[in-house]
Amino acid sequence: MRGSSIGDSSSSNWRKEALKKLVEDPILFSRLVLGFKPFKYQEELLRDEGKRIIVCAGRQVGKSTTIAAKAIHYASTNPETITLIVSATLRQSMLLFQKIMNFIDSSILRNSLRKRTRTLIKFMNGSEIIVLPCGRGHTLRGYSANLIILDEAAFMPEEVIANVILPMMAATDGSCWMISTPWDTDHIFYRIWIGEYGGWSRYFWPSKLSPLITDEFLEEQRRLIGEERCMVEYEANFIEERSSFFPMKLLRRCIEDYEPRLERNAIYGYDPGGRESLAALVGVKFDPRIGRWRLTFYRAERCESYTEFNSFILDLHRRAKMDRLIVDETGIGGPIVEHLKELGLPVIGVKLTEKVKEEILGRLKLMLEKRELTLPNDPQLLNHLNCIQYERTWSGGFRFTHRNGTHDDLAYALALAIYYPSESFLI
Ligand SMILES: Nc1ncnc2c1ncn2[C@@H]1O[C@H](COP(=O)(O)OP(=O)(O)OP(=O)(O)O)[C@@H](O)[C@H]1O
Ligand SMILES: [Mg+2]
Incomplete structure (x- = not known):
């Protein structure tokens, strides 16, 4: 009996210790709970606990997958919080929601959901992940959030980001991640990127960081979509649109x-x-x-x-x-x-x-x-x-x-x- 009770307390201590590690370490959490092994650059971002983070990234480098992992880790380890993910289009928000659900459904977390709809996941700990398209901001009004993640921020209307999305953190002292392929320089995403507002950690992710993207693929894209779009979409450079007729x-x-x-x-x-x-x-x-x-x-x-x-x-x-x-x-x-x-x-x-x-x-x-x-x-x-x-x-x-x-x-x-x-x- 004595042996087993000692065993019990040490195993429960061990369990507590393991849980603590999972809560503290998003990489361990991603690997053990979600079965997702982030690349080095994704690890760096997932470990960043800063409140203002901007990522200027290329296509297919793993933005949405990292966002999904971050949202699940944050929601399941911070009770009673709201994580709001805003995507540039309805289609992107549906894909992101699906990505999050795929992670959850294939992990032990599938048993810890209290509710799920087409845009919302509520965990037993009271936390919620909400995924919505940006639109003109109407569907977003009324929310407040502890963590806001903008997926493809450079493609959202600036006034929605400034007047609707960022104020959602006012009452919660929340955090914000802005992740996007770049576009023009006449936009809040660019101004934050060049440091006009201060206090943002910056990450630069050209597509070639991903081991899944080959030089041959990039070469093929260059031929298919042209040099400039490649510079923007894969090399993550902003467009210099001086004297553009349609800015x-x-x-x-x-x-x-x-x-x-x-x-x-x-x-x-x-x-x-x-x-x-x-x-x-x-x-x-x-x-x-x-x-x-x-x-x-x-x-x-x-x-x-x-x-x-x-x-x-x-x-x-x-x-x-x-x-x-x-x-x-x-x-x-x-x-x-x-x-x-x-x-x-x-x-x-x-x-x-x-x-x-x-x-x-x-x-x-x-x-x-x-x-x-x-x-x-x-x-x-x-x-x-x-x-x-x-x-x-x-x-x-x-x-x-x-x-x-x-x-x-x-x-x-x-x-x-x-x-x-x-x-x-x-x-
Ligand atoms: N750490 C990883 N290990 C294995 N595969 C990964 C990893 N990160 C991302 N991927 C895969 O890379 C592909 C692109 O990922 P994802 O959709 O997250 O990229 P994205 O940057 O959001 O793309 P897009 O520019 O099209 O929005 C997907 O097939 C995804 O499963
Ligand atoms: Mg994406």
Whole structure:
């Protein structure tokens, strides 16, 4: 008896000691409880107990996985706390929630949940993890949190971060992690990153830190998405958008959180591209409920054969009848327009001279300034618009170029699509 009671007390001491270690050591917790072995750079971040942390990171480096591990460790070891994770889009918040649930479901923690919904996990210790999309901030109002993590902060409206999210920590003296792939320099994420506000620990995670990302993969991406997007998305550099015709500040005001999908009777713009550029197709449709145009479809790809891309367009037309298709008929565009007409598509050819470029891009800019057009939150599309630069010509007009290593084809396709918004044009 004596032996066993000694054994009991020493085993309960041992258990207490082990639990204490798990609480104190997020790495041990990740390994033993979640079955997740963080890479060195993820370990560093998980061990940081600072209250203000910013991570400027590349794609696929393991941001969301680290956030999931941090949130679970924090919630399960700090009773009665609220961890709020805000993602840039609904889709990202659903994926992150799933990541957290996968960790929990495959660990002993699955038995320590009191409640779970599609956005909330409540533990037996009274703590909660809530995962929500940022949107325009409406769904976030009313929360207060002990730990706030922003996943892809650079893609959230600055006023939502400043006026809705950061004040949530006022009453709790809480902590904040901001993690994101970088974007432009006219945003709070950049200003925090360069140290304008003081007190933030900074981590720099280019994608190549991850042992899972190979040089071959990065090389392939460079060819596929262009040098500049690689510099931003994989090397985690901010975009220098001086003399951008569509600055991010303007674009962000028109971004909504939605997935474009094929709609009947949309109007399409098609920039067939060339040897160096991509073939790009964009659909827009007027939404009478909100009184605005909305981008409903886009696709840009390097195109070996135009007949193939034309068949793809014909297929779209069969599935969701196009109202009209406005095509750049300069250069290779001429025969493409003929071919599309033969296929029976409602084609209008437009010669993209410098003058017409100025007109259509100017019109697009005006619509964006007046918020008459809604865009989805997608880096490829935003980059195609944002990379267009302009300079004044001696005659007072504009000349357009695009930054080295970028593609602007979706911007022209979009500008073509909204060129003739009035039905009267066809009459
Ligand atoms: N420590 C790790 N060990 C093994 N695999 C990992 C580790 N960290 C992340 N991964 C894997 O790397 C991939 C990318 O991770 P994650 O989705 O967290 O990255 P991300 O930076 O959020 O990506 P994105 O830029 O697409 O949002 C996933 O398949 C994930 O499971
Ligand atoms: Mg992620």
